[in-house]
Amino acid sequence: MIKRYLPILAWLPHYTPRLLGGDLLAGIIVTVMVIPQSLAYAILAGLPAVVGLYASLLPAVVYAMLGTSRSLAVGPVAIIALMTGAALSKVATPGSAAYVEAALVLALLSGLMLTAMGMLRLGFFANFLSHPVIGGFLSASGLLIAISQLSHLLGIEAGGYTALALIYSQLSHLDQTNLMTLAMGASTLLFLWATRRYGQHALTALGLPRGPASMLVRAGPVAAVVVTTLISWRWDLASRGVATVGQIPAGLPAFGLPAFELGLWHALLVPALLISVVGFVESISMAQMLAAKRRERVSPNQELIGLGGANLAAAVTAGMPVTGGLSRTVINQQSGARTPMAGLFAAIGIGVVTLALTPLLEHLPIATLAATITVAILTLVDIPLIRQTWRYSRSDFSALAVTMLLTLVEGVEAGIIAGVGLSIALFLYRTSRPHSAIVGRIPGSEHFRSITRHQVETVSHLALFRVDESLYFANARYLEDTLYTLVAQRPELSDVVLICSAVNLIDASALESLDAINARLKDSRVTLHLAEVKGPVMDRLKHSDFLDELTGRVFLSTYAAWTELRRTRD
Amino acid sequence: MIKRYLPILAWLPHYTPRLLGGDLLAGIIVTVMVIPQSLAYAILAGLPAVVGLYASLLPAVVYAMLGTSRSLAVGPVAIIALMTGAALSKVATPGSAAYVEAALVLALLSGLMLTAMGMLRLGFFANFLSHPVIGGFLSASGLLIAISQLSHLLGIEAGGYTALALIYSQLSHLDQTNLMTLAMGASTLLFLWATRRYGQHALTALGLPRGPASMLVRAGPVAAVVVTTLISWRWDLASRGVATVGQIPAGLPAFGLPAFELGLWHALLVPALLISVVGFVESISMAQMLAAKRRERVSPNQELIGLGGANLAAAVTAGMPVTGGLSRTVINQQSGARTPMAGLFAAIGIGVVTLALTPLLEHLPIATLAATITVAILTLVDIPLIRQTWRYSRSDFSALAVTMLLTLVEGVEAGIIAGVGLSIALFLYRTSRPHSAIVGRIPGSEHFRSITRHQVETVSHLALFRVDESLYFANARYLEDTLYTLVAQRPELSDVVLICSAVNLIDASALESLDAINARLKDSRVTLHLAEVKGPVMDRLKHSDFLDELTGRVFLSTYAAWTELRRTRD
Structure with a gap:
């Protein structure tokens, strides 16, 4: 009985030194790999970069104890960061203390909702998001995130959470473009794109086995981070107007509950619900795919509780909403993680970095992070899916198209609500004239x-x-x-x-x-x-x-x- | 073809003097009967009483030309008035010119939506409102309206559009109760209730045939209006603090389009949609029931166009949102209406009153109107339906209960949205585990x-x-x-x-x-x-x-x- 709610008790007693090696290596690799993306997603949400690190600590530990997937890695992810930013920008000014505080409230509400849904066994509700709606939403979000990163690549100040607002804001600040930032951003972008596109092929052609070649390709962003940080440090680019991560307060996050403010909580209820559902769908889809490959099982309702616990942990340790992330999970699994212990090791690794090594990140250019996000996120734009859906069913395609269009034009919340509404309406319409x-x-x-x-x-x-x-x-x-x-x-x-x-x-x-x-x-x-x-x-x-x-x-x-x-x- | 869009062309050429008698009589009776309720519903929506008269003129004429029901009577109705008040109170201060103007925008939007739905043949969408949701919504709205009338019966100033807000506001103004108003209101209430409850029985016991007895009972509110107006005028109750309708500007309403103000239109979009759908469902259910009895047919899509036209007419003649009303239709039908011509006659009748006879209404106590509404509206509270639904299916009952509860506690919009959402979710849940x-x-x-x-x-x-x-x-x-x-x-x-x-x-x-x-x-x-x-x-x-x-x-x-x-x- 207790094992059902604490899945860690099912595997920890059988933990052997043989498993330790793989998990430890995976933990170290994940630590190095996910630091750039954790910083980047915090910035995407309009939060200080360090929040991304905080959100990769305790949440990962809690998920390791409560989750049922053996290799899912939990932390900040792009879509949730985008939704977080869109929600917070409606209730607070980016950069203010209230904004950071609101992120905690959002994580807390999301944690409470996920946990409650898990207890009430409502994992089923994720099924209301049909494949075309998820596909349309992810494609549009990918585009939206890529567009939002343009301002970091140009070195201009611009913002917004709809495609039109972003483009308008960027165009009107275009004259402030910092050429040094642009050069840095563009070359990183080119390097990352080329690595991803041709790296695997080139390395295997040079005689490297597939596995190590794939890992090396994945280390591309780390290489970009190291090289651009060194350049930025050596020539003090910050003084020439290149935005960098800057000083990060060293030390672990302070424990603390977000303040209770009824108006704020009320305003964040719907965004928290959407973040919970979208995060859960993204996470459970991946966990089930991985479990299927290894003939293991994940329990949707216990996954809700695991993700709920992770978000509650984020809320009390100065973090931001989290879920199981695609890229960090793939890295974790390909690095040889065998049990959730790898997640614990990665959390310890990031903890060490947060405690002692943040000065190393001070000179990291924001443009590098933007390039990292852009290259990663554009893989979400799924043209084949759009084409297939069009070919298969105009009705499903219309749900996809409306979701995409509204996500781009009206924002993530409107997009997903309209998509779900439309796909349900279309289904009801189809069954309303029964044969x-x-x-x-x-x-x-x-x-x-x-x-x-x-x-x-x-x-x-x-x-x-x-x-x-x-x-x-x-x-x-x-x-x-x-x-x-x-x-x-x-x-x-x-x-x-x-x-x-x-x-x-x-x-x-x-x-x-x-x-x-x-x-x-x-x-x-x-x-x-x-x-x-x-x-x-x-x-x-x-x-x-x-x-x-x-x-x-x-x-x-x-x-x-x-x-x-x-x-x-x- | 043109007959399909102008149903009047289908019956007008065959109009005979034989039909004229019935229609004319019905028109006169409806004129007298619906004036008190038209005034009352305008007040319920927080609008000047005369708006109720305006909304009974051109809208009725337009519906007579475009509608497919032979005996439906269109004008202000209680539920729509309540929803109108709830929507307007969020965008303007009751009593202000902006409030009256916003009512026109609401009618215009509702008219455009209904017409568009009709053109797109979306009459089908009304089916998404399941019977338990409609039942729960009507019962709760009936209660809500009855509670809202208490302040008029007590002669106090109080407001709100949720049960809690109303009760709280009334309790805190209870000390301002005007005893004269209370006496007038309570005795009218008692008279109307007794007439409705025992009138038919008593009159038939006295030897009156069923038909005339029923008409006499229905004339109860008119009698109450006449008697209390005379009392109020004779003893000048207005000077003793009894609220009366007061001076009504004589003359027909001025033509004019409501001003275009993007923010206001945007804010009223969702309320207008809900008002359209609820109004259409109420109207079409009644029209179909009447048509079935006479073996006629109504076309849901053409009805949408008819009601859309009626609302557009209300918008350009200083009215308020309208739909086919239960009580005015029953009066119309029982008075012997045979064709929509009866509706035209009633409109002419009300036009004459508006032009020349408004001084007669000056001394009519508001408390009388409140008593009229209360007695009429409490019939919407459908206890047998609630009991049957509970007995038949817990799942349907839960949709009913949630709709009722949220309508009372959070307001009409939240109630209906939650009810529709829940009934769809429950259906999807039931089909999500197929046999x-x-x-x-x-x-x-x-x-x-x-x-x-x-x-x-x-x-x-x-x-x-x-x-x-x-x-x-x-x-x-x-x-x-x-x-x-x-x-x-x-x-x-x-x-x-x-x-x-x-x-x-x-x-x-x-x-x-x-x-x-x-x-x-x-x-x-x-x-x-x-x-x-x-x-x-x-x-x-x-x-x-x-x-x-x-x-x-x-x-x-x-x-x-x-x-x-x-x-x-x-």
């Missing part, structure tokens, strides 16, 4: 098939009407319309049998429609019968007055209704 | 049934898996989980057949899940086949790469899959 058929008997058998597609026996006073979908609020009225039209068209009709073989559910709205249909057919002297009602549906109907009011009978099979009702009027 | 079964062959036949409920033939290396629901984003993951578990539990498995006889739709998310299932089963050396894929679903699959990637085959029938795959490994 149905008038059926007749295949001569000499007990089978009934559609009269339009088969040669079947029918009787003029009897309509056998089969509906191929559950009956619920969105299609209840359609059922009414269809039956009324049927009765109006066939004045000789005296009996209608509604065949419910495909009806798994009749909700209260559909029940009311059935009541109305029954009453209206009665007025027209037509008797309504049911056939093939499933057990659970029948049980539920018995809790209503419908069966008492029903003018006709409930038949076990269509054949029983046929023999009975055909005979009646013969 | 499915492993089937086997009924010996000697070509039929396949669930292995848990029937004695059937099976083969150990072959699983025939039938899923009884369309595959879409909310259940895609569940399908993956179920199939992975199946394969994990039966290591001897070499072939899985997915029987799609009940699958009407595979959306892009489900397609991606099928891709994943196919790839994962391939890794486990299990071949995936499909069977009984419906024509449209198959057509769509051909627009994707899935069929090329599929490891197995697509069989026309389960029996074909059975004979083929059983033999393969024999």
